[in-house]
Amino acid sequence: xxxxxxxxxxxxxxxxxxxxxxxxxxxxxxxxxxxxxxxxxxxxxxxxxxxxxxxxxxxxxxxxxxxxxxxxxxxxxxxxxxxxxxxxxxxxxxxxxxxxxxxxxxxxxxxxxxxxx
Numbered sequence: 001x002x003x004x005x006x007x008x009x010x011x012x013x014x015x016x017x018x019x020x021x022x023x024x025x026x027x028x029x030x031x032x033x034x035x036x037x038x039x040x041x042x043x044x045x046x047x048x049x050x051x052x053x054x055x056x057x058x059x060x061x062x063x064x065x066x067x068x069x070x071x072x073x074x075x076x077x078x079x080x081x082x083x084x085x086x087x088x089x090x091x092x093x094x095x096x097x098x099x100x101x102x103x104x105x106x107x108x109x110x111x112x113x114x115x116x117x
Contacts, residue, residue, distance in 0.1 A: 005033040009045040012038070017053065019103040053096050060085065060097040078105040 007029075014026035030036070038046075067084060068076065078101055085097035 003033045004035040004037065005029060007036055007038040007042060009042050009049060012042070012046050013049055013053065016050065017057070017100075018107065019057070019100040021099045021103055023103060052092070056093045056096040057100060059093070060089070060100070063088065078102060078109075081105070 010022065011026050011029055014020040014022035015030060017023060020026075064081065064084065073080075081101045081104075082098055085094060085101060089097050
């Protein structure tokens, strides 16, 4: 029997953004099913959400870069980055920024617990 999955927008969005907090779970879904289906509504939602999230994350990381380059602090933790997102954004932009910090930290900063300058 073929394993079949009907996808919602969140699975596709999580899959295409490696710094999404659900990226690894979406990869597991894609690796465990042989057939995938989604509705035209999901395709439309994905197209809108993809560009929105891409724009929000681009803004967040530009703002974060500016903060890190112009700060008096010597080091940052992932909690500092989450607090930055919580204080400076609202709505979906806050959600996208906050939920990208831990995957970004884990995948790109590494096992060190601080960014040193």
